[in-house]
Amino acid sequence: MSVDMSVWQGRSDPEDGNLGLRWHEVIKPADEVNDAGIMLLGFACDEGVSRNKGRTGAYDAPITIRKALANLAWHHTEPVYDGGDISCNDGNLELAQKRLGEDVCRALRQKHKVIVFGGGHEVAWGTFQGIGSHLLQKQHAQESVIEPDELDTPLPVPKIGIINFDAHFDLRNPPSGGSAEQGSSGTPFQQIARFCELQGWPFNYACLGLSRAANTQALYKKADKLGVLYFDDCELTHQRLPLVIESLEHFIAQCDYLYLTIDIDVFPASTAPGVSAPAARGVPQDIIEPLINTVLAAETPSGDKKVLVADMAEYNPRFDIDNQTARLAARLAWTIARALR
Template identity: 55%
Template sequence: MTLDKAWEGRIDEEDGDAGRRLHQAVQDADNAKEPGIMLIGFACDEGVSRNKGRVGAYAGPDKIRKALANLPWQEHMPVYDYGNICCDDHDLAKAQKQLADTISEAMRQKHTPIILGGGHEVAWGSFQGLANHYIQKNCGTPSIGVINFDAHFDLRTPYNESLHGSSGTPFSQIAEFCKSRQWPFHYACLGVSRSSNTQALFNRASALSVLAIEDVEMITEGRTVVRDKLRSFINQVDVIYLTIDLDVLPASAAPGVSAPAAHGVDYPTIEWLVRDILKARCEDGTHKLRIADIAELNPRFDIDDQTARIAARLVWTLMEKAEHLAK
């Protein structure tokens, strides 16, 4: 699918500017003349394949765009589309570096990157892009909080050194990066499933002081208890990288993912917590959230595009508040 085909939709000329939809507002990244939202596609499921998952997430970015196209435009910041970074040659590390370089350049130009995945190997590229931004600014040791809505910790150790990671290793790679630079490692995983992670992974999460809130706890403890734990985590960090793996949702709500969840966390709870994250502010009044990505949409297994629609709703929610994110 070409980008032109992805950004097609209904036009309500009789409603004027108030009837505009996102496909009428999005601009090519080459036309970016002022700070805005920068959509970056990461067309890749090489990491999913290495992690022995169901491939198909490569087609995720364009499906998200297509689901976004008809959503209403709220006249916030300009929206630009960089297009897709593709992993077509099995060289995942190269694709992740290209993503990282694109993110850091977008941030240098004061854009707010929202990355459309793709497998959850996107997280290692997203984090590197944010880290490179702060390294280039030479502003000391950043305290970055990684918030992951996910049924899985994705803290595996790469089982084959020649492959350098998979969709199951990004947060281990982030932890090792932080250790090598003597940066603090702040990681919160919300919606993690006890039945989808081995004890070894729970042990590793504990050793790394990960804030882990299980899927069942998200229901039994109630939203406000979970929110308060998350706020306490956010208060410890300077900036936030938010990553949402769609398999945190129940399979009945999100069938189009690489690893469907038998239990999962309901969508209203996820969006409620995301909106709360969007309220977090730095001391100078800017928003703590700097970048976000959506991972693991697998159109091959979707039903009536319902998972793509959820992904689009999450992106739209982030864009709705994005005028506060740029710095």
């Protein structure tokens, strides 16, 4: 794990005092953690995209997003830390995902909210491993303090809502072969569904912004079988937005915790050219934003934010134009951080 703070550079306006601060002047490395805040993690990896026969280049996304975020104005009240990158340089995607999961779990245990910069959408399986491990640890801690006369009462299973803004379901089955199944950027939510099945947890998955032209009938059939809530890109219009928000709010109400994941290819190619698979249609930012804000606003009965972790995937600097996709990703990170803390 390396934390390169040199990427955090930008304009300074000392004449404006603390009201003139920008991110690069406030963010701290993870080894200077004092108070709970936002932990940024990077997943420098496009092994999953390569396995999925896509355009590689997402490996460089975490550092490029940081550079775009560095010069944005600081409008936050709690600290933000940079936890560095997990890098997949040897083709061992499974190990990289495991290491990301460990970092996410550690940050959650330290009471941070977490934002992860992918990488291909294989980042989602790494992120979710961290969420799952954290909640399993909480469950075991609760079990250890149960009174003997309460042992026959099983603890409620955690209900995690996975909300994915994406042109693709990413519910493919990993191809069998060799000693183990290999995942890719197209398999993370199938892997998460399998994890939930093994734990006896419900699989609550919502996918918004799908391109029907880019998802086979088999994937729609699988989504229906798994009870996935989904909306195609052509259904996400201003006219239908209240109905979609109502459906999303109903989904959120059934969940104890939320995991927000944004595949940048959900936006039109004109807005986000720098992605592994550009969207011919996509969903405009002014439709996506109120939906994301609905997710970020969700609270538990105790007043805590339901979102534990958010991540972004598939930004590909190699195909970006004038850094416009990097700016979009940075603005999304800015919005998420401000809402969560």
